Amino acid sequence: MLHHPTPGDHPFRARGLRVLIYSHDTFGLGHLRRCRAIANRLVTAHEGASVVIISGSPIIGQFEFADGVDYVRLPGVVKLPNGDYTTSSLRLPLDETVAMRQAILLETARTLKPDLVIVDKEPTGFRGEILPALRELRRNGARIVLGVRDVLDEDEVLAGEWERKGAVDALVEFYDDIWVYGLERVYRPLAGLSLPPETRERIVYTGYLRRELPEKPQSVRYPKVTREPFVLVTAGGGGDGEEMIDWVVSAYEADPGLSVNALVVFGPFVERTRRAAFMERMAQLPRIDAITFDAKIEHLMSRSVGVVAMGGYNTFCEILSLDKRALIVPRRVPRLEQTLRARQAARLGLVSMLDGALLGPGARRDPMLMAEAIRRLPEQPLPSSVTLPHLLDGLDSIEALTRRITAGERADRPGAAARRA
Template identity: 45%
Template sequence: MTPRLEDARILMYSHDTFGLGHLRRCREIAHALVAAYRGLSVMIISGTTIAGAFDYRVRVDFVKIPSVIKLRNGEYQSMAQHTSLEDTLEMRRAIIRQTAQSFHPDIFITDKEPMGLHGEIEETLAFLKSQGTHLVLGLRDVMDAPELLGPEWARKDVLRKIETYYDRIWVYGPEGFHDPLAGLIVPEAVTARVRYTGFLRRAIPKMGTPAHRPADGYLLVTTGGGGDGADLFRAVFAAHRHDPGIGRTLAVLGPYLPARERAELLAEAETLPNVETIEFDNRLEELVAGASGVVGMGGYNTFCEILSFDRPALIVPRTQPRLEQAIRAERAAELGLVRMMPAEDTVDPAAFAAALRALPDAPRPSKSRAAAKAGFMALDGQAQIARDVGEWLMAPRQPALRAVQS
């Protein structure tokens, strides 16, 4: 039987300033945890503008904080046109702190950004630590190139703060695939708290098929949130114009694609008989599962979906403002899990068209002997996370803490 945890609570923080990756990862983990333990409830703090566009399981909910967007130059600005970044950050800090005080979580999980956007959760971390809450930092398999991440974290004194606050560091990938802290001088105390969970397996939601899903056999082009995906879509459309026989292609533009570029791409797609475009689908898993091949930029969630549904994939990673996608794509291509094409090569319509034509016949990730031998295809991240959570929440605790505060 599914174990029961009476009134156990987990609070998750997803800063969400660019794309949908952080919220989607938190949501996957939250759903796995409430499925593993009856009585457990999860609250996700999210900054994405479309947090409400996703479906959530019973006992999973979210708190929306004011949205901030990360620009292509790495700077941030408030999504509220007449509100300064400083005022927006102050509101976010207050909501995060008040949510933590009201929700009384047993575990607090931070996604990727150790101190939050501009340090917005440090005060909350200090408060929760004083209450005996388990504090967990969840990192992607790849963060960034060490020559970029190292100076950024040194400037913010991040590693010392991780050692001060966090009890456990989950790396959402298998050991040996990539070390997200490689090249950094990491305190031994931090290294000792690292646990590789394995990749997070994705499954098809138990609900109807999306109305706009074509019959199986299409190429799926996705850039996640789409904020910087216009160039890839333009390259795909140019390849179709060069070679109309590529076959059916479904392009998911993403909710953050700028309006002007969205209008241009929608107009161009109307002239291409084998190209269908949609702006967003909250069940992208089904679209990946039905595709004959996936073309993407190699973000964490897309990569997990490619592995989960065993789809041939062509990755065209971005290299600004971070090298995360390029590092992941290079490692995955080295293992034979995906094919990789630098963005500069896609500007040749003939070369890109040939790559798209060949994609459905490319080897699937499951054919990679090196990845299988290393255990990279286990995709057991949720199970490992659930085991950790169970160990903490089923252990004897001081039951009076929450009762005194309530």
């Protein structure tokens, strides 16, 4: 096992905090938005800080970042329906693409020489690609943190997956801290893992990541349905949201008396032909319209009377931050993450929920069930009616944790207030 440096081994450098944030994911928007929120907060909180996000997202360039934040794009990979992976753009074998990604990660780590490294969700990265970089970073005295969302998957499923990947071993060998971007009262994502006591003691529940409204977009024209009270229907990245969108559209087709308007935001990963088919159907319906994508969707959410969504982590944080009534229709495949989060949130009274099993291929969905849920949405209680201490303290906690690191203090068990929430 490699030596875990103490802060005395690597005092904060006067050249300004340097942070490397790694997210392997190339599908969806949640990972990217989470990394961006953390990066923007760190450069705001630490004068002279620089943050590099290294990601496989094909749309990372469509987002704005604060001064001091930049990104490195890894060659993309995509998951096939059978669970295998392939390259998304390059005409290279997958193993050669992974080798290229691994080399980019290693060289970025060597060149940046970060003080702090935040790895998003996967302790070993995609197919172990980050392990050589972690060894290099450990030798250079970086503090290495695993950041995970509030829910990963069912305990037994996660335990088997991490066993196959060697993730627990990597967690013990390389990581100084584990930040859970949620509340222990809501969910304990690592509870089912066999972690050594000293590793479990390094888990900190930060609270959810509060989202602020970004700078208002200029010269943006939204569809006419947004001029009256409307429900925002968001499928996140959209790659797995077609069934939910279909259910919403069918509700407006089946119930002409559904009086609240709806705006669908497809997301950038809905296939063009499917998007065109939805638009053709919606052209016959006066109260529903759609746009493809909005990098500043927070403004639409803020204006809406409620949100219909699948309930990924990022959307959930936005719902809480903007205090929006929400109807969650969580997917159940390829993992139960969204379902587990929605169940807990509904139990606490933060959202309402429809059974995501009805999103499965070939499922027979009742359009009137969705229509009635949308009709009730503007009248349900706001999330703020539920009192949960430290619910949205995530970014504040992360700022405090990084200040302890830069001050050279031990940070094995900081954020006690957040842990007790």
